[in-house]
Amino acid sequence: MLEGIxxxxxxxxxxxxxxxxxxxxxxxxxxxxxxxxxxxxIISIMIPVAISLGDPSAALILLAGVYYGAIFGGSTSxxxxxxxxxxxxxxxxxxxYPLARAGKxxxxxxxxxxxxxxxxxxxxxxxxxxxxxxxxxxxxxHSAEYFALMVVGLSxxxxxxxxxxxxxxxxxxxxxxxMATVGEGALFNMPxxxxxxxxxQSGFGFITLAMAMFAMPEAIFLVLDPSxxxxxxxxxxxxxxxRITKAEAKSIAPVIGRQSIQGFLIGVxxxxxxxxxxxxxxxxxxxxxxKDEQEQFGKGSIKGLAAPESANNAACxxxxxxxxxxxxxxxxxxxxxxxxxxxxxxxxxxxxxxxxPSIFWAVIISMYLGNLIxxxxxxPLIPYIAKVLSVPRNYLIxxxxxxxxxxxxxxxxxxxxxxxxxxxxxxxxxxxFADYPLAPALIGFILGSxxxxxxxxxxxxxxxxxxxxxxxxxxxxxxLAVILVILPSYRARRAKARAEGVADGD
Amino acid sequence: MALDRVIAxxxxxxxxxYGYNAYFVMDELLPPFxxxxxxxxxxxxxxxxALGILVSLTIVLGIEKSxxxxxxxxxxxxxxxxxxxxxxxxxxxxxxxxxFALRPIGFLVSTTVFLxxxxxxxxxxxxxxxxIVSVIAAGFVWYLVDQVxxxxxxxxxxxxx
Numbered sequence: 001m002l003e004g005i006x007x008x009x010x011x012x013x014x015x016x017x018x019x020x021x022x023x024x025x026x027x028x029x030x031x032x033x034x035x036x037x038x039x040x041x042i043i044s045i046m047i048p049v050a051i052s053l054g055d056p057s058a059a060l061i062l063l064a065g066v067y068y069g070a071i072f073g074g075s076t077s078x079x080x081x082x083x084x085x086x087x088x089x090x091x092x093x094x095x096x097y098p099l100a101r102a103g104k105x106x107x108x109x110x111x112x113x114x115x116x117x118x119x120x121x122x123x124x125x126x127x128x129x130x131x132x133x134x135x136x137x138x139x140x141x142h143s144a145e146y147f148a149l150m151v152v153g154l155s156x157x158x159x160x161x162x163x164x165x166x167x168x169x170x171x172x173x174x175x176x177x178x179m180a181t182v183g184e185g186a187l188f189n190m191p192x193x194x195x196x197x198x199x200x201q202s203g204f205g206f207i208t209l210a211m212a213m214f215a216m217p218e219a220i221f222l223v224l225d226p227s228x229x230x231x232x233x234x235x236x237x238x239x240x241x242x243r244i245t246k247a248e249a250k251s252i253a254p255v256i257g258r259q260s261i262q263g264f265l266i267g268v269x270x271x272x273x274x275x276x277x278x279x280x281x282x283x284x285x286x287x288x289x290x291k292d293e294q295e296q297f298g299k300g301s302i303k304g305l306a307a308p309e310s311a312n313n314a315a316c317x318x319x320x321x322x323x324x325x326x327x328x329x330x331x332x333x334x335x336x337x338x339x340x341x342x343x344x345x346x347x348x349x350x351x352x353x354x355x356x357p358s359i360f361w362a363v364i365i366s367m368y369l370g371n372l373i374x375x376x377x378x379x380p381l382i383p384y385i386a387k388v389l390s391v392p393r394n395y396l397i398x399x400x401x402x403x404x405x406x407x408x409x410x411x412x413x414x415x416x417x418x419x420x421x422x423x424x425x426x427x428x429x430x431x432x433f434a435d436y437p438l439a440p441a442l443i444g445f446i447l448g449s450x451x452x453x454x455x456x457x458x459x460x461x462x463x464x465x466x467x468x469x470x471x472x473x474x475x476x477x478x479x480l481a482v483i484l485v486i487l488p489s490y491r492a493r494r495a496k497a498r499a500e501g502v503a504d505g506d
Numbered sequence: 507m508a509l510d511r512v513i514a515x516x517x518x519x520x521x522x523x524y525g526y527n528a529y530f531v532m533d534e535l536l537p538p539f540x541x542x543x544x545x546x547x548x549x550x551x552x553x554x555x556a557l558g559i560l561v562s563l564t565i566v567l568g569i570e571k572s573x574x575x576x577x578x579x580x581x582x583x584x585x586x587x588x589x590x591x592x593x594x595x596x597x598x599x600x601x602x603x604x605x606f607a608l609r610p611i612g613f614l615v616s617t618t619v620f621l622x623x624x625x626x627x628x629x630x631x632x633x634x635x636x637x638i639v640s641v642i643a644a645g646f647v648w649y650l651v652d653q654v655x656x657x658x659x660x661x662x663x664x665x666x667x
Contacts, residue, residue, distance in 0.1 A: 167565045168510065171517060174558045178524060181551050188547040190535070193527065223597060223628070224589035395639060398624025401597060402617065402643075405604060410651060413658075418605035422598060433583035434510035452550045459545040 004353070005128075008361025011057050012369060017362065020053075020062040021370050025377060028069020033077045039070035039333045041215035044207055045403050047340045048410045056344040057362040063337055064320075064363060065370045068120060071274065071316055072374055075112045075309060080105060088274035088312040091282045095297065095304030102300055107244055109382045111302050112309045113375055114244075115256050119310030120371035122260035123267070123317030128364055130268075131321050132353065144467045147454040148477035150447055153328045155481040158440060166488050169440045172431075176441040179204050180448020187456055199416045206339045208421045209445055211404040213438045214332070216425030219400045221432070222393065244302070252306040255285055263311030267318025274312040274319070274331070281311030317367060324348055324360060328447070332439035335446045509583055514565035521562060525555030596627045612662040613652075617644035 011017060024046075031042045046066050050059035074089040079096035092112065099108035154177075158169035183203025184191045194200040259281040266277040285307040286297045297304045322328045327349035329335035341348050346356060353360045408421040428438055458467040468474055528551035536546060600623055607616040621640035622633075630636055652659050 167561060167569075171514065171558070171561045171565060174554060174561060175517065178521075178551075178554055178558065181554070188540075190547055192532065192547055192551070193524065220594050220598075223594045224586075224591065226590065392630070394625045394628040394630035395636075397597070397628060398621050399643070401601060401624065402621060405601060405620075406647065406651070409608070409659075415605050415609050418608070419602065422601045422605065426598065430509075430583075431513065434508075434513050436510065436513065455550060456545045459549070460543070463544050 004357045004361045005365070007358050008363075008365040011358045011362035012061065012365035016055075017058055017061050017366065018369070020058050021065045021366050022373055022377075024062045024065020024067075025069040025370055025374050028066035028071075029073040029076075029374070029378065030069075032070030032073025039067050039074075040210065040336055041218070041404075042066055042070050043333060043336050043340075044210040044215070045407050047207060047336070047343070048407065050340055051343050054344075056341065056346045056356070057359045059340065059344055060337070060359060060363050061366040061370075063340060064366060065373075067316060067333060067337075068116075068313070068367075068370050068374055071312060072113070072116050072378060075116070076109065079108045079112060079305075088278050088315075089308075090275070091278040091308035091312075092305060094282065094308075095299075095301050098298070098300035099302070099305065104300070106382060107302070108305060110244055110379065111248075111252065111305050113378045113382070115252070115306040115309035116313045117371050117375040118256045119260045119263060119313035120317055120374075121368060122257070122310075123264045123314035124364060124367040124371070126261070126264045126314075127317055127321055127367070131325050131360075131364075142458075142471070143454040143461070144458040144471060144474045145477065147451060147458055148474045148481070149326065150328060150451045150454065152477050152481045152484065153322070154440075154444060154447060154451075155484045158485060165435070165437065166485060168436045170485065172436055172438065172441040173444040176444025176446075177448045177451065179209070179441075180445045181452070185449060185452070187453060199414065199420075204420075204445070205408065205417055206446065207410075208408040208417050209424065210336055210339075210442060211407050212421050212424035213428045213442055215400060215404045215407075216421070217429040217432045217438070219397055219404070220425070220429045222397055222400075226393065248302055252302055255303050255306045256310045259285065259307045259311040260314040263314030264318040266311075267315030268321045274315040277315035277318075278308035278312040281307040313371075320363070320367075324352060324363065327352075327450070329443060332442055335439075335443045339446055511566055511568065514562045518559060518562040518566060521555050521558035524551065525559065528552045528555055593627055593629075597624060600624060600627065609660065610664050612664070612666075613648050613659045614644050614661050615663060617647070 012021075027046065028039070028042060031045075032039065043063055043066055046063060050062050053059045053062070071088060075092045075096070078089045078093035079100050096108045096112065099105070154173050155170075158166055158173055180203070182193045182200055184194075184201055185203075191201055262284065263274075263277040263281055266280060267274065282297075282304060285303055286294060289297065289303060293301065293303065316333075319329075319331050319334045323334040323338060325348075327338070327347065329338045338348060346352070346359060404421065404425070405418055408417045409415070431438060459465065461467065462470055468478060528548045532548040532551075533546060536548075540546065600620060604616055604620045607619075611619075618637070618640045621643060622636050625636045625640075648659060648661055652661065
């Protein structure tokens with residue numbers, strides 16, 4: 001491990017890679033502040049740039065920097081104008097915005113920056129300690145278990161979608177899997193489901209799909225509902241009271257400690273991710289706070305701001321554990337990162353630490369570096385950062401749309417792709433109207449070919465479907481997947497029945 | 507019927523068509539030597555279509571009980587006409603126009619037109635600023651993509667280059 005850390009230090013501290021971290025953090029922070037461009041959209045915009053670098057560690061470091069920057073940038077807009085650009089910073093606006101309204105915007109941004117830094121750094125330490133252990137466990141996995149594990153991951157994503165949403169999330173996952181079967185895969189050398197259309201021969205473009213599912217619906221929503229972009233509130237806020245007092249620092253320190261660990265653990269679970277970590281962190285801290293402080297929550301409590309901020313950053317780091325060690329993305333963002341890695345000819349998974357230790361450790365070391373640089377960049381920049389928010393939406397929205405078009409065009413160099421993007425963007429918007437979660441579709445799409453590969457390999461090895469029963473672990477994982485899917489709706493049913501007084505007791 | 511169930515119904519139809527292909531059409535194209543394989547190109551799609559039909563049926567029939575309340579600040583599609591629907595549709599049409607114009611007219615011109623028209627659709631009327639911003643943005647992105655990243659994009663209309 002020590003040797004690996006040294007390799008990582010050597011890689012991460014090269015001039016290019018430090019520039020990548022700084023550049024990534026800056027780009028992420030500034031674009032992340034714009035409502036409508038979350039980490040997923042920004043990373044998908046940056047992928048062509050990262051891939052053209054050619055060096056996988058530099059590319060991954062750049063994208064990781066963008067990721068942290070975007071999460072912090074999202075908090076900025078949710079604190080200053082109550083316009084969370086990212087789902088995971090919605091909880092930050094509960095207490096951050098009241099603080100800003102009370103003229104303590106500077107203090108709120110400082111608390112956010114410090115909590116993010118602490119959350120990210122603690123997360124990186126935990127990642128360093130636990131990722132190798134997880135990876136060595138993962139080496140015991142055969143393709144049958146991989147198949148089962150991916151099924152578990154996909155069902156977990158659906159299961160964490162919330163009550164009443166499991167079916168929809170599952171349907172979206174299946175949609176993604178079905179879309180992944182379109183085109184000519186490496187497995188069979190024959191085109192499938194292309195309908196004879198030449199442009200579908202190579203399947204759907206991954207960047208096109210990512211743009212159509214995330215950036216476009218958000219942009220269309222911004223057009224439909226002008227109040228969403230915070231246009232009326234857009235006047236520049238006066239920012240004063242930058243410092244936090246010693247007493248305040250003392251009161252938020254335990255919150256940050258608890259939420260960093262909790263956030264990390266939630267981030268490790270596939271499908272949970274930063275959004276759930278931030279909401280859960282907020283809820284837990286509100287519940288365990290003393291009575292008098294509890295009332296402050298929602299009205300401008302710094303504890304209420306520190307909790308989601310440290311939790312979401314720790315969760316971001318945590319979500320790298322399944323990505324780097326198992327090759328399973330736990331969230332839409334890490335799914336996009338996985339796509340980028342595959343494009344760079346790196347296959348994440350248990351072998352990554354053995355085959356490419358420099359990539360693995362460079363990423364972890366760059367996490368510290370990224371967090372530190374974010375803090376250094378952001379504290380003095382806070383007053384200026386707010387200015388970017390005043391880009392008028394009349395300019396902002398055409399630019400968002402233009403960047404989605406560019407992303408799709410650069411990815412495939414094909415004008416048909418732009419029509420596909422527009423069409424799928426409309427479909428994705430309609431799906432959002434109906435409250436269908438879109439991230440599972442993308443995760444399903446990206447995992448689809450891997451899932452089928454592992455399925456096919458196990459079928460070939462066992463000469464039939466018997467592989468499910470060959471090893472207890474495969475069967476156990478598949479049973480777990482079924483339980484994960486059924487449990488939430490069963491519990492919701494029971495809770496409802498109990499509320500109606502139909503069923504009593506346990 | 508609520509929109510989410512209509513979508514599930516559409517998805518059900520997609521799964522049926524997809525499944526029909528997987529079960530009855532695809533295997534005929536399979537060369538004989540591959541028929542001894544335990545897994546065929548159609549195996550995985552068969553499983554997917556069966557699962558898809560199952561899950562979309564549970565939504566269409568409303569089997570899963572939902573105590574989910576509407577998200578805050580999301581768009582209510584039942585009152586779509588109260589929003590700026592015209593602007594949204596115009597922008598989408600603009601994107602389609604851009605897709606067709608990009609190759610023949612060239613990157614610089616079509617991008618500038620796209621950005622200016624996009625702002626204009628949203629109600630911006632300061633033409634001078636709009637044109638300057640768009641020209642600079644188009645030039646910068648073209649320089650970045652074509653010159654720095656080395657991805658060819660025809661900059662000018664067909665009769666000039």
